[in-house]
Amino acid sequence: MPKSQVRKKKVYTPPTDIAPAVKGASNKPSPVWLPVTAVTLIVVGIAWLVVYYLSSQQWPVASWEYWNLAVGFGCMVASLGLLSRWR
16 A cells, blocks of 8 residues: 655744734833732722621721622722733
8 A cells, every 4th residue: 555645834934014012012010009009909908898797897887888898899809900910
């Protein structure tokens, strides 16, 4: 039985009409305040929720009732938004 031919694969060459990304603009490091603010928001959010539960819903703001949960979780979600920008 005859042998089949071995096919050679072509070497990939990237297209030349697409410009490479600008290296200086996207590789800048994050400002120092960004991770500091994000960690602070996480700590404040967790502390807000812990105080709310441990005080039997009397603190930090008793008149807000369950909106205290929104404040605590909102702080943590805002920190996640900041951390998504961290390089």
